[in-house]
Amino acid sequence: MKSLMKKVFAAAAAIATVFGLAATTVATANAADNATLTVSTADAKFARKTVNAYKMFSATVSGDGKAVSYTLTDEWKPFFKDPAASGLTDNGVTDANVNDKANDYVSKLKDDALIAFAAKASNWAQTKANNITANATATVSQNAATDGKYTATFTGLDYGYYVVAVPGATVANTNGQYAALVRVHSTTVGVDIKGALPTVVKKVNGEGATHAKIGDPLTFTLTSTIPDMSAYSTYTFNFKDTLSKGLTFNQVDSVKVGDTTLTKNTDYTVTTTNEASGETLLTVAMNEFKKKQQTNAGKTITVTYTATLNKDAVVGGHGNTNSATIQYSNNPSTGGTGESEPSKVRVFTYGFTVDKYTGDNYTDAATRLAGAKFTLAPKNGDPMSFVQVNAGSANANAVYRVAKADETGATTIITTPQSGKVDFQGLKNGEYTLTETEAPAGYNKLASAIGVKVEGQNNGTDTTNATVHITYNNDNGSDYNQTASNGVIPVRNKSGVVLPGTGGMGTIAFTVIGVLVIALGVAWTLKRKNA
Structure with a gap:
């Protein structure tokens, strides 16, 4: 009997020990659920973005705060009953035991497995077909605080275990972390925003700026990263590039995923629009992007095109600026799109x-x-x-x-x-x-x-x-x-020197002398006749 009771208490402790927190006493009802969760980031790209918090587990905390007990919410039971969604492959998951199975499964996750689970949970919560509504939303501040952090604050939260994610956020690094799992079982909690938003890096002749003479061809590259699109049924991903009046678009030379060259009009389409300002809008739109590229999430995608510096180029000064952005799906629940921060280059002449x-x-x-x-x-x-x-x-x-x-x-x-x-x-x-x-x-x-x-x-x-x-x-x-x-x-320039020449006053002088000689000769002749 004693052995059986030990096993019962051990099982209860294991269930209560979730996410690294050991339950040392039986949890009592919360004295008051009024938690504040502050989400922060140093990345300016998240300024003014929405942050969603989804409560996966409710929590009760003992009076001394040392024991925590978690209960799976009804909204998340389908997630754990679907092995493909959660990764919980225990075939014995039922409505009756899903709470215990989910507690046991999540409590044992760590390192890369825990990161992968966070991504799965975020994707599932944001998938429109699952009809999950965020328990709370907040907006990241427009300006950074003195510590350089942009923040979003949730107030009045119930205690629980939350999935926190920015809609549209995707792979942040090589380990694929783009969602946070947060234990909210005290009045004040903080966490960093995980993930990254699609970005583009633009180069001209391999640099951020270059110089050229009018008529020179220039090579531009637009580089981005294929996002994880698991939460989406379809995904918009377009390169949008604005060429200044001083640049004439020639052609798109290639679009590559890693080292693989994609096919024009099959994998992507190219359109150009002449703006009233004289600028040219180049759009490289990806076709069936999720269907074709989801397996390549995390790989680079690069557009290479050429343009020529033309007669309308600005000489000196600010140069000829052009910029590129990525238009991307940013909310699987609503089908909305967003646009990345522009990446600019300048061409000088x-x-x-x-x-x-x-x-x-x-x-x-x-x-x-x-x-x-x-x-x-x-x-x-x-x-x-x-x-x-x-x-x-x-x-x-x-x-x-x-x-x-x-x-x-x-x-x-x-x-x-x-x-x-x-x-x-x-x-x-x-x-x-x-x-x-x-x-x-x-x-x-x-x-x-x-x-x-x-x-x-x-x-x-x-x-x-x-x-x-x-x-x-x-x-x-x-x-x-x-x-x-x-x-x-x-x-x-110096004026030419006046060179001397014959004639002029020299001839006059000889003439005068000749006349005088003749006059003297006549006078001498007359004098001899009179003598």
């Missing part, structure tokens, strides 16, 4: 100004020269082609931008206007040779070409403008020892 003048001093009052002709070439390369954007005037710079391949109206000869100033635009970083091919009438052509170095510096996706350094030398060497203030290179 640069320029400089030539100021043609004459005189001993380079000042605003110096005489400017029209009609000087130049070519600009990459160092040791052929002259580049440009298109005239503005002819210039006495008070305005002429503007020439780099021509695209086979563009009509292109020329390699750049001519200064009355203002003497010419803007060369659409250049990438590098060394260039500026050659005067013809001087203005009455002036001597430069004896040697000018070496120019363009060095644009930027910090990727930051919002600051690029910093551009233009340096040059007057003998086309590699020692760029002069700095172009505000990107302006002064180029001086």
Whole structure:
């Protein structure tokens, strides 16, 4: 009899010992259920997101708080009776014993098995067909506190064992943890938000920013992670990319899951829309995403496409910014969608100004020269082609931008206007040779070409403008020892020297002398006759 009683008490203790909490006494009714659960995260992506709390087990706690007893809620009994949902594979689960079986099963879970169970529970609770309603909801704060944490607070909770999850949250790391299991058996409880929301990382030529000349092709990559879609019957997953006015979309080169290339119009579709602003909206929409890719949850998915820097590109300044997001299903219960934080890249192109003048001093009052002709070439390369954007005037710079391949109206000869100033635009970083091919009438052509170095510096996706350094030398060497203030290179022409010639006053002098000789000869002849 004593042996039997020991077994009975041992079984009772095992049932009461759930989730690592040993019951040392028989639990009594709770004095008051009025718990506060604070959920927190340092991840700004969760700001303003909804957090749901689902009570899986009710709990009673002893007066001294040392003993806890859990009772499975009616809503969660179908979960544990379905082996595929919960992982409880005991074939003997019935309505009569499901509470004990669930207690025993969960109390023995640990490490990866417990994490996997949390994911299963979260998915099951959020699956619309299961008709589970969150016992409580809260919203993550818009701004972080002084400790850098964003928080959501549940108040007035009953004691129990809760599944806490953000709708739409998915795989956070390699162990697949994206839901929290929380023991609420005291008045104040805290837990970190688990999981991650779909994100995208955008690169241009493998970087967060790059430089290019007008007409250059650029390669963009959009990289994300396939989410766990277990809670969903269908799942929306679209790449949405906005190309600035200065970029012309070419084509999507590939969409890959890991190293596997997907098929266009079967696995995904591509659409482009020309916005009124001049921007282009590129959408790469995944087809039957859950059906085809659920088994690849956690793997990377990458879109690669090309675009060309065009004539509308912003020169210097903030550059040409474009951004990408992921549109994704964020609530299996309602079928809603959300959009990730944008990932931005910038493409920069640069320029400089030539100021043609004459005189001993380079000042605003110096005489400017029209009609000087130049070519600009990459160092040791052929002259580049440009298109005239503005002819210039006495008070305005002429503007020439780099021509695209086979563009009509292109020329390699750049001519200064009355203002003497010419803007060369659409250049990438590098060394260039500026050659005067013809001087203005009455002036001597430069004896040697000018070496120019363009060095644009930027910090990727930051919002600051690029910093551009233009340096040059007057003998086309590699020692760029002069700095172009505000990107302006002064180029001086000297007027030609007046050379001496025959005729003029020399002829007059000889004529006068001749007349005098003749006059003296006549006078001498007359004097002899009179003698």
